[in-house]
Amino acid sequence: MRILQIINRFDSGGAEKLLLETIPLYNSKCIHVDLLLLNGKDLPFLKVLKNLDCCTIYSLGSFSVYNPIHIFKIIPFLKRYDIVHAHLFPSQYWVVFAKLFSFSKIKIVVTEHSSSNPRINNFFISKIDRFMYRFYQKVICITEDVHQIIKKHTKLSNTKFEVIENGINLKAIENAKPYPIKEISNLFTDQDILLIHIARFSKHKDPQTVIKSMKFLPDNFKLIFVGDGDTKKENENLTKKLELENSIIFLGDRTDIPRLLKTANISILSSNGEGFGLTAIESMASGIPFIASDVIGLSALVGGTGILFEKGNEIDLAFKIEKLVNDNNFRIEVVNACKLKAKQFDIELMVEKHITLYKSMYDNASFN
Template identity: 50%
Template sequence: MKVLQIINSLGTGGAEKLLLETLPLYKEKGIIVDLLVLNGTNYPFMEELKALNCCKIYSLGSHSVYNPVNIFKLIRYLYEYDIAHVHLFPAQYWVVLAKTISFSKIKLFFTEHSTSNRRMELPLFSILDRVFYSSYRKIITISEGVNDSLIKHLRSGKKNIVILNGINLIKVNLAKKKLTKDSLFFHHNNKLLIQVGGFRKQKDQDTTIRSLQYLPSNFHLLLVGVGEREKQLKNLVIQLKLEDRVHFMGVRKDVFSILKNIDVVIVSSHQEGFGLAAVEGMAAKKPVIASDVPGLSEVVKGAGVLFELGNAKELAERIQELLGDESLYNRIAQACQLRATQYNIENMIQKHIDLYQEVYASI
């Protein structure tokens, strides 16, 4: 059985991070799983994966992922594998079209990573999506929230199977607390907040930044990530005169180590299919405060703390409550760490393999 994972690129994002983490583990289990990217730009995740030398990596070039020429470039690879596991749009459409015109017998899987997207808001795409999703043998949804949203959009869920995302708990546990607050240019009396995630419309770093207006001056925010909204966020920081308290960290390979040095993890998002950053924070035994939105709230509720989407003042209040009450802080941190054990990446991978083998046996 040979499986090909197909995605737009290995830029920053939850789906991309998931492939970086899972591909080496498939190899350990003796399963041939390779990767194809529509755009092979050497992003940090791509560099990390190449260094691991755990799978073949194919690239269709460096042109736009929306270029229809990708359809024809995909065809040759569909003959070489038994199963193609696709992630994200437009790869989702291009693979179906490539299979259709090539008459390849490859079986298609698709993972839906989000509770919402622009296509769901347009009637025309609602019809097109029903056609394209129907071409997949199995549709994996990464949370109950994502599953409910997709059923509503497609008016059917008969091909859906919920397989919760996971993280590499061993990596988190082994991460060294090698950094100190001094090494991060902060005084020991400062309180450190962090939000990890791409600077995209889906995320809501704006609210996290605005919350600092309601917090004492010794509260600092680390923003880990890059993206098209970086300039807007930096302008907001300047507008609010928070340049000394908001720190843009870029893409970091030592996120787990950083997490072990901060005080509170914040995941502020307009929408989130799952919330890998939340689980990573919980696994590092840090209290997580997150937006109360589908998918994300499912992961955090009952362990971490939720706040109303976009409510910067409430977010600040939740932060102060945690850091002003040591007993509450420790209780939430312990609950978060326990919750993270439910999202072991090994469980997720085994469920994927079982699904692959089930379909492969019917070929």
Template identity: 50%
Template structure:
């Protein structure tokens, strides 16, 4: 069984993190998996996967993943593998079209990672999506909510679509070490209370609400923002406007996220929408309280393991943070319930389901 995974690149994000974590585990279980990226920019996840030396990594070069000439570059790869597993748009489009015009017999799987995208709001792209999805032998949804959205969006038959929930590597997370807070930045004291959000600065994420919430909290509370993306400049401008430069730390993309989560006091996931919320599970897995936006994708993942707040409501978020910091009993209760919830998302459950799907499609 030879599998090729294809993704735009290995920048920040849940799908990219899953590639980094699942390929080594699939190899351990005897599955040959290689990776093709449309853009080989040396993001930290890419460097980390190269360091692990667990698969062949192919690239279509540097440049925009949205270049349609990628279609023709993908065709030769379809002939070398039994099954191709694709993640994210536009890789989803280019691989589907490549199969169609090449008459390839290679089985295709696409994993849908989100409950929403801009294409769903436009009639032309809705029609186009229906046709692209049909090039795939199976669509994998990361939650039941994602599946429900796709049933409405593309009118799938139940045999064409399934749910395999994301997972996290609990073993590596629990083994991460707590850092001294001053190791993160020398302006942070050990007595400071640290909030952390791990998320790319993209439209679906809502770091601005967390930044605004900081205004209503004691000066002793500081915020770590992990990730990068096109909206980071806007968030930095907001921090400056609110006079919070000494309390908000933009740390960029980090490989040591589990250690940063363990060193922080409260994990926050503020989003406009989510497909799953992998960072939420990681936040719960370090046995620290999690506070998350009450949106589809996050609410069911958290499901009693953390605290939910109204999307975009910085005052409610600040109030819930303050309650956790003032009530040690509540703090410990949410920490423990979150850890128990996170255990339900052990990545090994996901890997086993993924392998079973590969085997069924290749029978």
């Protein structure tokens, strides 16, 4: 069985992180999986995957991922594989068009990674969206919330969907060693309380609230942002406007997330909504308290284990950060609950569920 994963490019988002973690596992279990990128820009995650030398990586060039020429470039690959697994828009559109234009009988599957699909609210695009989903043999949803949203949007039969929750590499996080805090920045000292926020800078995230919360915290509280993206510059400008340059550091994309988590005292994720909080699970597994905004995709995942703050409320966030630092018993209780919850999301379990799905699709294709 040969499977081709297709994604726009290898950014530092959750979907890309999952492929980075799972492709080596599939191949170690004798499931042949390769990767096709619409744009093969040599980003940090891609460099790591290349170094692992566990699969063939194809690039369609350096065109915009929205260029429809990708449809025709994908077509030759449909003859080489048994199943194509698409991730993110517009890859999921180009895969369908490639199948239709080539009259290929290949089985195609898509993973829906987000609960905030902006196409749902556009009258004309939502109609196209529903048409496109019809051609996928399976739509994998990463949470039950995502399942309900996409099912309502597409009006497809429930048999079209599979809910497979994301997983993390628990061993990598458990075995990670912290950095000396001064290795992160010369601005930091051993007496500082280090906060970490790991996420792409995009309209779906809300790093501004975390930045503003720093005005309500003592001077020994420091913050590192890990990630890159379109809104990074405006958040750097907000940091300068609030005169917080000595307290906030932007590290950009990093591939050493487990070590950074082990170095920090508290992990935060401020978001406008999540499909599945992969960072949330990694943070909860790392042995430090986790605080997240009370939004869809995080509320159910974090509630009862980590701490939730009111979306956009920097005062509420600052108050809960200080409570974790000042109340030792409370902090230990949160850490223990987080670690227990994280154990439910072992990446090995997720991979086995995907393999079961692939085999069922492959067997049906062979039979037909």
